[in-house]
Amino acid sequence: MTRQILIGMHLGNGYGNLPGAWRAPAVDPTSYTSFDAKVRHAQAAERGKLQFLFLPDGPTHVGDIANEPPNFNLDVMVTLAAIARETSHIGLVATGSTTFNEPFNLARQFKALDVLSHGRTGWNAVTSSGEDVAANYGQHIPSSPERYGRAHETVQLVQALWGSWGETAWVHDKATGRFADPEQVAPISLGGEYVASRGPLYIPPSEQGQPVVFHAGGSPNAHEFAGRWANAVIGAAFTIDDARAQRAAFREAAKRAGRNPDEIKFFAGLMTTITADKREGLDRRITLSGRTFPQRAAYLGRMLGLYLDPARLDEPLSAAQLSEARPSPGDPRSVHALKIARQGWTVRDILAHGVIDYHPVIVGPAAEAADHMQEWFEADAVDGFWVSPDIYDGGVDAFVDGVVPILQDRGLFHREYDGATLRDHLGAPAQYGVDPRITR
Amino acid sequence: MTRQILIGMHLGNGYGNLPGAWRAPAVDPTSYTSFDAKVRHAQAAERGKLQFLFLPDGPTHVGDIANEPPNFNLDVMVTLAAIARETSHIGLVATGSTTFNEPFNLARQFKALDVLSHGRTGWNAVTSSGEDVAANYGQHIPSSPERYGRAHETVQLVQALWGSWGETAWVHDKATGRFADPEQVAPISLGGEYVASRGPLYIPPSEQGQPVVFHAGGSPNAHEFAGRWANAVIGAAFTIDDARAQRAAFREAAKRAGRNPDEIKFFAGLMTTITADKREGLDRRITLSGRTFPQRAAYLGRMLGLYLDPARLDEPLSAAQLSEARPSPGDPRSVHALKIARQGWTVRDILAHGVIDYHPVIVGPAAEAADHMQEWFEADAVDGFWVSPDIYDGGVDAFVDGVVPILQDRGLFHREYDGATLRDHLGAPAQYGVDPRITR
Numbered sequence: 001m002t003r004q005i006l007i008g009m010h011l012g013n014g015y016g017n018l019p020g021a022w023r024a025p026a027v028d029p030t031s032y033t034s035f036d037a038k039v040r041h042a043q044a045a046e047r048g049k050l051q052f053l054f055l056p057d058g059p060t061h062v063g064d065i066a067n068e069p070p071n072f073n074l075d076v077m078v079t080l081a082a083i084a085r086e087t088s089h090i091g092l093v094a095t096g097s098t099t100f101n102e103p104f105n106l107a108r109q110f111k112a113l114d115v116l117s118h119g120r121t122g123w124n125a126v127t128s129s130g131e132d133v134a135a136n137y138g139q140h141i142p143s144s145p146e147r148y149g150r151a152h153e154t155v156q157l158v159q160a161l162w163g164s165w166g167e168t169a170w171v172h173d174k175a176t177g178r179f180a181d182p183e184q185v186a187p188i189s190l191g192g193e194y195v196a197s198r199g200p201l202y203i204p205p206s207e208q209g210q211p212v213v214f215h216a217g218g219s220p221n222a223h224e225f226a227g228r229w230a231n232a233v234i235g236a237a238f239t240i241d242d243a244r245a246q247r248a249a250f251r252e253a254a255k256r257a258g259r260n261p262d263e264i265k266f267f268a269g270l271m272t273t274i275t276a277d278k279r280e281g282l283d284r285r286i287t288l289s290g291r292t293f294p295q296r297a298a299y300l301g302r303m304l305g306l307y308l309d310p311a312r313l314d315e316p317l318s319a320a321q322l323s324e325a326r327p328s329p330g331d332p333r334s335v336h337a338l339k340i341a342r343q344g345w346t347v348r349d350i351l352a353h354g355v356i357d358y359h360p361v362i363v364g365p366a367a368e369a370a371d372h373m374q375e376w377f378e379a380d381a382v383d384g385f386w387v388s389p390d391i392y393d394g395g396v397d398a399f400v401d402g403v404v405p406i407l408q409d410r411g412l413f414h415r416e417y418d419g420a421t422l423r424d425h426l427g428a429p430a431q432y433g434v435d436p437r438i439t440r
Numbered sequence: 441m442t443r444q445i446l447i448g449m450h451l452g453n454g455y456g457n458l459p460g461a462w463r464a465p466a467v468d469p470t471s472y473t474s475f476d477a478k479v480r481h482a483q484a485a486e487r488g489k490l491q492f493l494f495l496p497d498g499p500t501h502v503g504d505i506a507n508e509p510p511n512f513n514l515d516v517m518v519t520l521a522a523i524a525r526e527t528s529h530i531g532l533v534a535t536g537s538t539t540f541n542e543p544f545n546l547a548r549q550f551k552a553l554d555v556l557s558h559g560r561t562g563w564n565a566v567t568s569s570g571e572d573v574a575a576n577y578g579q580h581i582p583s584s585p586e587r588y589g590r591a592h593e594t595v596q597l598v599q600a601l602w603g604s605w606g607e608t609a610w611v612h613d614k615a616t617g618r619f620a621d622p623e624q625v626a627p628i629s630l631g632g633e634y635v636a637s638r639g640p641l642y643i644p645p646s647e648q649g650q651p652v653v654f655h656a657g658g659s660p661n662a663h664e665f666a667g668r669w670a671n672a673v674i675g676a677a678f679t680i681d682d683a684r685a686q687r688a689a690f691r692e693a694a695k696r697a698g699r700n701p702d703e704i705k706f707f708a709g710l711m712t713t714i715t716a717d718k719r720e721g722l723d724r725r726i727t728l729s730g731r732t733f734p735q736r737a738a739y740l741g742r743m744l745g746l747y748l749d750p751a752r753l754d755e756p757l758s759a760a761q762l763s764e765a766r767p768s769p770g771d772p773r774s775v776h777a778l779k780i781a782r783q784g785w786t787v788r789d790i791l792a793h794g795v796i797d798y799h800p801v802i803v804g805p806a807a808e809a810a811d812h813m814q815e816w817f818e819a820d821a822v823d824g825f826w827v828s829p830d831i832y833d834g835g836v837d838a839f840v841d842g843v844v845p846i847l848q849d850r851g852l853f854h855r856e857y858d859g860a861t862l863r864d865h866l867g868a869p870a871q872y873g874v875d876p877r878i879t880r
Contacts, residue, residue: 022612022619029612033555033644035525059548061642066622070642075552081521082556085475100542104576108499112515115473116522136544138636172462172469177731179462182506196578202501202510204473291617 005377005412006384006426007404008052008093008234008267009045009396011079012071014038016391017271017357019068020288026394032069035082041392042083045090048400049417051425052091052122054234054386055079056216060132067291077109084117091422093122093214093232098154099147100128100137104197106154107161110211111203119207119421123158124214124234125225127151148221150194155213155229156434157197160188162210163433164200208421209432218246227253229435231428232265234386236359238332243268243381263429265383268376269359270369273390274398278364282352285363285390293351300347300356303327303334313348317341336360359388366402373403374412445817445852446824446866447844448492448533448674448707449485449836451519452511454478456831457711457797459508460728466834472509475522481832482523485530488840489857491865492531492562494674494826495519496656500572507731517549524557531862533562533654533672538591540568540577544637546594547601550651551643559647559861563598564654564674565665567591586634588661593632595653595669596874600628602650603873604640648861649872658686667693669875671868672705674826676799678772683708683821703869705823708816709799710809713830714838718804722792725803725830733791740787740796743767743774753788757781776800799828806842813843814852 014031015021022029031037042053061070073079076094084092092113096106106123114121127147128134134141141147166184188199215226216234226233233250237243243266251261275281286293294310301308305326306317317325322342327334337355345353354361362369376382389395407413418424423431454471455461462469471477482493501510513519516534524532532553536546546563554561567587568574574581582590606624628639655666656674666673673690677683683706691701715721726733734750741748745766746757757765762782767774777795785793794801802809816822829835847853858864863871 020617023614023617029614032612035556039525059544061640065620065625065642067617067619069619073552074555074643075549078517078521078549078552078556081518082525085479085522085525101545102540102577104499105541105545109515109518112513112518115514116475116518132638135638137542138631138638172472174463174469177460177463177507179507179509180505185505191578198572198575198578200501202505203514 002411004414005373005407006265006267007050007413008054008091008384008386009041009050010386010388011038011041011053011055011073011392012388013069013073014041014392015069016395017388018285018288018390019063019292021391022069024284024288024391024393027391028393031392033074035079037392038073038079039083039086041396042087042090044396044400046087048404049414050090050400051384052093052422053080053083054124055094056124057095057097058130058133060130060136062132077113080113080121081116084113084120089120089417089420091120091122091212091425092117093124093212093422095124095126095216097128097133098125098151099142100133100139103154103157103195104161104199104201107158107201108203110158111162111201111206114206114208114211115203117206119209119423121206122212122214122232122422124216125151125155125229126216144221146194148225151225152228153192153195157188157190157195159210159213159434160190161197161199161201164188165202165204167205167209167432170204205432208423209430212422212426212428223249223253226250226264227259228257230264232267232426235266235268237268237381238336238360240376240379240381242332243376244379247381247383262427265426267384267386268382269388270372270385271354271357271359271361271388271390272369272395272399272403273354273361273363274366274369274395274402275364281363282349285352285354286348288390290348290352293348296351296356297347300337300351303331303337303356304341308347313351314346316344316346366398366406369399369403370406370410373407374410377412442851444854445813445847446705446707447490447853448494448531448824448826449481449490450826450828451478451481451493451495451513451832452828453509453513454481454832455509456835457828458725458728458830459503459732461831462509464724464728464831464833467831468833471832473514475519477833478513478519479523479526481836482527482530484836484840486527488844489854490530490840491824492533492862493520493523494564495534496564497535497537498570498573500570500576502572517553520553520561521556524553524560529560529857529860531560531562531652531865532557533564533652533862535564535566535656537568537573538565538594539582539587540573540579543594543597543635544601544639544641547598547641548643550598551602551641551646554646554648554651555643557646559649559863561646562652562654562672562862564656565591565595565669566656584661588665590634591665592668593635597628597630597635597637599650599653599874600630601637601639601641604628605642605644607645607649607872610644645872646861648863649870652862652866652868663689663693666690666704667699668697671703672707672866675706675708675822677708677821678776678800680816680819680821682772683816684819687821687823702867705866707824707826708822709828710812710825711794711797711799711801711828711830712809712835712839712843713794713801713803714806714809714835714842715804721803722789725792725794726788728830730788730792733788736791736796737787740777740791743771743777743796744781748787753791754786756784756786806838806846809839809843810846810850813847814850817852
């Protein structure tokens with residue numbers, strides 16, 4: 001079978017990736033607390049046959065609460081449990097920190113969700129690195145070796161707990177009165193330098209055995225962790241070359257761990273404003289994030305080695321500015337920003353293109369997003385994308401009804417779910433308990 | 441308004457309180473992992489206008505896994521999140537240990553569930569005392585003063601976090617662009633000997649403000665903890681006198697903490713086998729728990745100061761045995777057991793009455809359960825009951841369709857939910873943040 005693009009949908013605070021998404025006419029301003037809204041967005045993504053939903057987590061808030069919502073869901077597990085009952089195929093992936101959670105609690109909640117969702121759950125196992133997060137637990141962030149040391153131990157304990165009720169342990173045979181096979185329900189009794197657990201965890205396998213492990217990050221520590229334990233990486237890259245290099249680094253790490261590199265999928269971020277024409281998209285972005293543009297103009301200027309006057313957003317860069325501009329070698333976004341500037345857009349419109357956002361931004365017709373995805377995919381830069389719409393109400397539909405059919409017509413995206421579990425969707429191999437190919 | 445009985449329904453492993461409940465003809469043997477089953481049982485309880493569901497938690501398993509299911513839900517929060525979307529009024533109460541959870545994680549999940557359920561959540565804040573639970577966290581159980589010290593700190597941090605996004609902080613006014621009032625979103629920066637958190641927790645109030653605190657336990661530590669922090673106590677009592685004394689102790693503790701004692705409700709446990717006649721109920725219990733009767737006969741004998749031959753379960757106690765019997769003063773069940781024995785039942789039938797179960801057991805017509813509840817309630821021994829049916833599939837309905845209408849006809853139980861939140865159902869006072877009447 002030809003390799004096809006895999007797509008996840010970012011579900012954050014319920015509004016979208018624009019700071020003012022909550023003010024968009026189509027958006028319910030109470031989506032932050034509305035589980036109706038979360039379910040609606042999840043169902044829209046499932047209608048598009050997307051492989052998974054991805055719920056990042058801090059847990060903290062970074063931003064300007066007077067004008068912008070918090071970044072994350074109220075609680076990722078509670079949200080996904082609600083969504084699980086009202087969807088049937090789409091994968092459900094949430095971040096769970098290995099730094100500030102007990103392995104037993106992580107193992108239990110993710111496996112319960114995996115059973116509830118009939119095998120659609122993924123755990124984005126990450127270390128926490130923000131002091132604002134640590135402070136919520138009355139702690140400081142441990143050193144990087146400590147954080148990754150604990151992460152490696154935690155994932156092994158969690159996977160061992162997931163396998164501690166054996167694959168065929170659960171008999172539930174009314175006729176014989178045999179509830180479970182006690183030979184297959186065993187403590188794990190594992191302990192390391194940072195965490196320990198006896199177990200067993202009393203949860204039988206889900207339809208996919210156990211949740212799929214994801215990771216996010218770009219450091220050598222992240223490569224090694226994901227190479228050993230993950231089937232998917234939530235990545236961030238601004239250029240094809242960067243994405244290709246990151247993907248290759250994760251694949252090499254998987255090989256070093258004795259795995260088939262095809263078992264680890266690399267997902268680049270993509271932010272979308274899908275509209276009939278680009279002008280409409282730029283105007284929406286100006287309306288919903290223009291408040292931040294004066295500061296962003298200064299930032300854009302620094303990226304290009306120029307001074308940009310925040311009071312003159314309605315002018316394009318002058319010929320003199322364009323010839324003076326020097327893209328910052330430390331910021332991969334700056335080459336793209338200069339390219340947009342050279343097209344003659346005003347500073348306001350350059351910013352509305354999202355040139356200094358966290359991921360590449362597509363503003364305009366669906367075909368532009370499809371082109372971007374095709375180009376990156378065919379350059380072997382990614383296995384897929386995690387897509388973050390500008391606004392969820394309407395924006396998920398715009399992607400699903402606009403971009404997805406184009407990719408399907410080009411043979412780049414599946415038309416139906418072939419299987420029912422997240423492992424099926426990702427082509428992740430069957431696994432139960434700790435991956436036996438990994439030497440501990 | 442006349443005081444009426446309050447009723448909660450115990451939701452455990454999905455089967456019921458009999459060890460062999462999973463084998464009953466009406467019961468789905470996969471209920472342990474079936475969220476359809478949990479939702480079905482919750483909806484049945486809601487049809488009966490019960491005030492709340494109560495989900496205890498270990499988390500561990502105690503029992504004979506070859507023949508009996510684990511005691512608890514796969515995960516109480518995941519289960520309640522699923523139930524919340526498919527019920528509208530019934531309260532959702534789960535146990536969360538203060539010993540092995542971070543206050544920030546407890547605060548976040550319970551408040552997210554409270555928002556999801558539109559103000560129907562309760563947190564049964566308990567200390568963990570089992571070494572088998574501690575082992576799942578690679579730890580040992582701390583001393584009692586340490587456990588209750590951490591519990592007192594934890595509940596204060598949790599309630600402070602619940603109030604850290606102010607009651608009117610969330611403006612979400614599209615017209616003005618004001619998302620929240622930053623003056624009302626403040627760190628709590630509380631720390632004690634055991635736990636600390638900076639906060640804030642970024643979750644606005646639910647329809648009831650914040651979750652209701654429950655407690656379970658019977659020690660002086662439990663009285664003091666519940667007296668200060670709880671609006672409800674999940675109790676266990678075998679006699680009216682015992683229940684009355686326990687209720688009084690909690691009420692006195694509330695007074696010592698400067699509270700109105702009516703703000704703390706005491707719930708006694710009640711196990712039910714509701715059948716058209718007693719014989720049918722006894723036979724069901726023999727079928728579904730008779731496997732345990734040989735050992736239980738020996739235990740019953742010790743309670744009565746007798747030797748009971750496990751091979752002679754089909755005989756009643758002889759006249760000589762009845763006159764020799766001495767109820768154990770240390771076991772409040774023994775007087776009741778002897779009363780049943782004197783009625784001439786066989787040993788098997790005495791055991792089928794549930795005389796050595798964890799709570800009083802009603803076996804027989806619905807009116808017997810109603811009589812028991814009325815008698816205890818009118819003796820001021822309880823504010824209500826938490827009911828544990830022998831089997832959930834059918835047993836919840838038997839209670840709801842049999843016992844509830846009798847109590848309603850006697851004016852002892854409400855016919856409709858008067859309000860929409862758990863605080864409404866319990867008559868618990870409004871609260872947001874740490875209870876201001878409590879001196880810290």
